[in-house]
Amino acid sequence: MNPLLEAHPEPVLTARAMREADRQTIETLGLPGRVLMETAGRGAAEVAARMLGTVAARTVVCLCGRGNNGGDGFVLARVLHARGAHVHVVTLADASAMSDDAAANYRLLEHLAEADPAHRLHLHRLTDLAELDHLPRADLYVDALLGTGLSSPLRAPIRELVQWLNEHPAPILAIDIPTGLDSDTGQVLGAAVAATRTVTMGALKVGLLLGEGPRLCGTVDVIDIGIPRHVLEQAARQPGCAWRASDALIRQWLPRRAHDAHKYSAGLALIVAGSREFTGAPVMAATAAARIGAGYVLCACPSDVRPVLATKLTEVALLGLPETERGGIDQEDAFDVLDGWLERARALLVGPGLGRHPDTQRFARTLLERTSLPAVIDADGLNALVGFTELIPRHAQGRWILTPHLGEFRRLAGDVDLTHRIKVVQEYAQQWHCVLLLKGMPSVVGWPDGTVWINATGNPALATAGTGDVLAGLCVGLLAQGLPPTQAAVCALHVGGAVADHYAAHYGTATMMASDLLTYLPAVLRTRFDR
Numbered sequence: 001m002n003p004l005l006e007a008h009p010e011p012v013l014t015a016r017a018m019r020e021a022d023r024q025t026i027e028t029l030g031l032p033g034r035v036l037m038e039t040a041g042r043g044a045a046e047v048a049a050r051m052l053g054t055v056a057a058r059t060v061v062c063l064c065g066r067g068n069n070g071g072d073g074f075v076l077a078r079v080l081h082a083r084g085a086h087v088h089v090v091t092l093a094d095a096s097a098m099s100d101d102a103a104a105n106y107r108l109l110e111h112l113a114e115a116d117p118a119h120r121l122h123l124h125r126l127t128d129l130a131e132l133d134h135l136p137r138a139d140l141y142v143d144a145l146l147g148t149g150l151s152s153p154l155r156a157p158i159r160e161l162v163q164w165l166n167e168h169p170a171p172i173l174a175i176d177i178p179t180g181l182d183s184d185t186g187q188v189l190g191a192a193v194a195a196t197r198t199v200t201m202g203a204l205k206v207g208l209l210l211g212e213g214p215r216l217c218g219t220v221d222v223i224d225i226g227i228p229r230h231v232l233e234q235a236a237r238q239p240g241c242a243w244r245a246s247d248a249l250i251r252q253w254l255p256r257r258a259h260d261a262h263k264y265s266a267g268l269a270l271i272v273a274g275s276r277e278f279t280g281a282p283v284m285a286a287t288a289a290a291r292i293g294a295g296y297v298l299c300a301c302p303s304d305v306r307p308v309l310a311t312k313l314t315e316v317a318l319l320g321l322p323e324t325e326r327g328g329i330d331q332e333d334a335f336d337v338l339d340g341w342l343e344r345a346r347a348l349l350v351g352p353g354l355g356r357h358p359d360t361q362r363f364a365r366t367l368l369e370r371t372s373l374p375a376v377i378d379a380d381g382l383n384a385l386v387g388f389t390e391l392i393p394r395h396a397q398g399r400w401i402l403t404p405h406l407g408e409f410r411r412l413a414g415d416v417d418l419t420h421r422i423k424v425v426q427e428y429a430q431q432w433h434c435v436l437l438l439k440g441m442p443s444v445v446g447w448p449d450g451t452v453w454i455n456a457t458g459n460p461a462l463a464t465a466g467t468g469d470v471l472a473g474l475c476v477g478l479l480a481q482g483l484p485p486t487q488a489a490v491c492a493l494h495v496g497g498a499v500a501d502h503y504a505a506h507y508g509t510a511t512m513m514a515s516d517l518l519t520y521l522p523a524v525l526r527t528r529f530d531r
């Protein structure tokens with residue numbers, strides 16, 4: 001792909017948006033559906049051939065539904081047959097019950113089966129599931145039963161066919177979407193194919209990336225079937241759709257250290273964090289901010305915690321905040337100490353390890369109400385807003401990045417149904433007029449304008465204490481260098497996940513600790529992001 005294209009974000013579509021893109025291409029641009037299907041089936045056959053290694057004399061079983069997903073399967077069957085494979089096509093419906101394009105491809109197979117002297121093409125019209133046992137053992141099974149047309153839990157006999165398919169140890173190639181997987185949420189609807197590989201048409205589908213999607217899809221190949229990029233990007237503006245960043249885009253967004261930079265030009269990140277109970281969080285966050293390139297990091301923590309942090313932080317300046325006799329941060333005295341620094345800071349992070357003392361929470365809220373700095377609100381900074389969420393739309397004004405995990409989000413937003421995570425993040429980011437980074441596997445970022453990003457990097461190694469503190473530090477470090485909150489959140493996630501991927505590639509996913517992210521960050525920034 002040419003570098004310009006690569007720097008484009010990748011659209012991630014819902015079934016409805018994909019159907020809209022199909023329709024737009026067919027009806028408005030005039031590219032016949034039959035041609036889309038031929039291109040889709042041939043692209044899928046290429047992936048099947050790569051999975052097989054050699055095609056000639058191999059046995060392929062294609063389970064085909066009666067819609068266009070099945071049609072893709074018929075084209076794939078024809079291509080692999082032409083390349084020498086023994087192909088068994090299993091259908092559950094007569095051609096008369098198929099979609100037009102699928103029926104046309106089915107009839108083409110019928111003519112080929114009759115004409116083939118080597119009899120390598122077999123069409124099985126299934127009337128009883130027991131007939132499946134007469135099929136030969138296949139080198140590859142193809143799931144062309146259902147794609148974006150799936151609208152409800154799988155009905156019989158498709159459900160049984162899916163279960164039969166999953167009982168076979170041979171590799172499975174899913175066409176467009178593993179049958180039974182909800183393409184908008186990644187939920188399993190009744191039953192779903194556990195594919196070795198998925199070849200999806202035109203653009204990624206949301207359900208391949210969320211929920212059960214990653215587990216059921218195996219490796220995902222997106223194939224270009226002739227739907228123009230602008231049509232896919234237009235379709236991606238529909239609710240429930242999202243985008244994925246590429247390394248090239250992140251490389252474009254990441255700040256470069258100016259050759260004449262000095263510590264203030266590279267931005268002062270002010271981090272309000274730490275408490276007697278939690279002294280690790282501020283260290284992780286502050287170090288991450290420094291490592292990602294903030295020129296000057298100042299960590300403001302309760303006075304009696306300062307000596308402890310001083311033993312752990314060298315490059316990070318420390319500021320002791322006065323405390324009330326009850327042990328929380330004393331609001332008035334704290335502002336006397338902070339005010340000068342708030343003037344010079346370019347970005348603020350409130351929360352890591354701050355604790356939930358009511359005086360501290362009141363101070364955190366007042367600080368957020370008073371400042372107009374771009375700010376990251378994480379962990380106990382978010383907990384201080386529970387019951388005060390009206391502060392968010394009133395003060396965020398697009399300048400805040402909220403970084404809740406699921407529990408913190410539920411405490412703020414109430415017990416929302418997170419089945420449609422994309423829509424929920426979209427809705428709250430718009431409603432709160434903030435950048436909402438909802439952590440999870442994968443994490444999702446909502447922008448105030450409704451754009452949503454699904455993180456493309458990361459792995460289960462991140463499920464360990466302290467990685468949230470590092471992420472918050474990366475966010476504030478990028479803000480301090482002038483990145484807008486929208487891009488800072490997407491970059492922090494993408495880079496943090498890339499470091500975790502680098503670690504996992506060398507050491508696996510079980511041993512990583514949050515501080516490893518800080519250790520390997522410079523190497524990954526240099527090699528993968530050219531910084």
Ligand SMILES: NC(=O)C1=CN([C@@H]2O[C@H](COP(=O)(O)OP(=O)(O)OC[C@H]3O[C@@H](n4cnc5c(N)ncnc54)[C@H](O)[C@@H]3O)[C@@H](O)[C@H]2O)[C@@H](O)CC1
Pocket residue numbers: 022023033034036037040065066067068069070072099145146147148149150151152153154155156158175176177201225
């Ligand atoms: N021209 C197009 O629209 C193109 C579509 N393409 C392929 O076509 C697919 C979409 O095709 P369709 O819109 O025909 O839909 P599908 O082929 O995904 O499925 C539609 C059929 O499945 C049945 N069905 C729906 N829900 C069911 C359930 N819960 N249990 C059992 N049966 C159920 C429906 O009755 C319908 O007959 C895509 O996934 C892709 O593979 C691609 O070839 C690109 C071109």
Ligand SMILES: [K+]
Pocket residue numbers: 069143144145146147174175176177178179
């Ligand atoms: K499928």
